[in-house]
Amino acid sequence: MYLKNLHLVQFRNYQDQWVEFGAPKTILVGNNAQGKSNLLEAVELLSTLKSHRVTRDRDLVKESAEWGKIAATLARQTGEIDLSLTLRRNGRRTVSRASEPLKRQIDFLGTINAVQFSSLDLDLVRGGPEHRRSWLDNLVVQLEPFYAYILQQYHQILRQRNALLKKIREQGIVNDASISSVSHSELALWDAQLVTAGVRVMRRRARALQRLTPIARHWHQTISDSTEKLEIKYLPSVVMEKDDLEWLQQGFLEKIQQRSIAEQHQGTTLVGPHRDEVEFSINQTPARQYGSQGQQRTLVLALKLAELKLIEEVIGEPPLLLLDDVLAELDLNRQNQLLETIQTRFQTLITTTHLSAFDPVWLNASQIFYVKGGNISLHV
Structure with missing residues (x-):
């Protein structure tokens, strides 16, 4: 897939900016807080409908404006697609694809794939x-x-179940009486729904990690010159010894029943995917506690390269790669590994404060934009 252009209107610090992408690699150069990361964030929003930087749409709309818009033209194997996402301060969004408004935002997902x-x-x-x-x-x-x-769906059920648990806790503390049978029967209904939705989440998470792990392990070995072995473990709050629907649902329900008194006492759900963990180990040592900064960077780089490969395998096209001021975080060996992997295979948008970190051959093959105060140009 290839992002042909991007149009930002009243988005972050952009008033009305068109960008045409004319090379597989685009480098956005500028000082901090000029709008480089904002452009990548716009692409991220078109891909996932989420920003990893903020949760409220009002933070994405330009100051003094009531709405902002991100539009793009994407070329895929099936043809060109026009996309647009309109953000409003009141949080009401609208999305359209091929000039057709979509009733459900979920139908917008999967059009642009990006890492x-x-x-x-x-x-x-x-x-x-x-x-x-x-x-x-x-x-x-x-x-x-x-x-x-x-x-x-899972988080919606979780919120409602937590509201009931909070109510049960207040009943028990305020009235100093046993919980009513009505509350217990209502809780049993939410238990059943939580189990059904939770198992669907857990199974998909486990399968994705199962596919990603060998690819990440390969990249990690390559970058570390085979001196380190990466392990990735999915640690759900419910044991998943086998991928069997009925067995998992039964195990989940039993775990909820085991923690029922603690849940009623604390007024919150203590079992489920919202409590899951993913553990990374390097040479059988947890990376979180003991990994050096260099090891941690190698691990994250291996994960990102594995994401690229896995998404390409599943969807049949290479996704976009968004590198936000990350080269400065990597030493020369890791930089070269990353740039060598990208080559022209993945369309890549890169932000940087200076061009000195790039190989001249790489620079010659890239489109370079300069970003200053929400304006993008080909010249400094």
């Missing part, structure tokens, strides 16, 4: 479990867009 790699991705290794869950969920959405609906 983002930024300095924030080091949180994948050293951050909390929520970073790794989010990374894994984003990967699964790229492979299977319908997963976004499954995940949304």
Whole structure:
């Protein structure tokens, strides 16, 4: 796939900016806080409908404006597609594909596939479990867009179940009486729904990691000159000894029942995919606690290269690669490994504060834009 152009209107610090992409590699040069990362964020939003930087749409709309828009033309094997996403301060979004408004945002997903790699991705290794869950969920959405609906459904059930548990806790504390049978029967209904939705999430996460792990292990070995062995383990809060639907649902339900008193006491759900962990180990040592900064960077780079390969295998086309000021975080060996892998196979958008880190041959094959104060030009 190839992103032909991008049109940003009242998005972040861009008033009305057209960008035409005329080479497999585009380098965006400029000082910090000029709008380089904002452009990559716009592509990320068209790909996943999410930003890894903010959660509210009002933060994406230019100051003093009520709405912002991201539009693009994408070339795929099936032909060219026009896309647009309109963001509003009140949070109401509209999306369209091929000039047709879409009723459901989920139908927009899967049109653009992209892998983002930024300095924030080091949180994948050293951050909390929520970073790794989010990374894994984003990967699964790229492979299977319908997963976004499954995940949304699970979190909706989780919120309602938590609201009931909070109510039960308050009943028990305030009235100092046993929980009513009505609340218990209502909780049993939510238990059943949580199990059904939760198992769907867990199975897809496990399958995606099963496919990604050997590819990541290969890249990790290559980058570390075979001195390190990477292991990736999915650690769900419910044991997954076998991928059997009934067996998993039964195990999930039993685990909920085991923690029922603790859940009612704390007023929150203690079992389920929202508590899962992904563990990275290097030479049988947990990377989070003991990995050096260099090892952690190698690990994240291996994961990103594996994502590229896996998405390409599944969808049949190479995804876009978004590199947000990441070359400065990598030593020369890791930089070369990354740039050699990309070549012209993956359309790549790169942000940087200076061009000195790039090989001259690479620069000659790239389109270079200069970004200053929300304006993009071919000249400094």
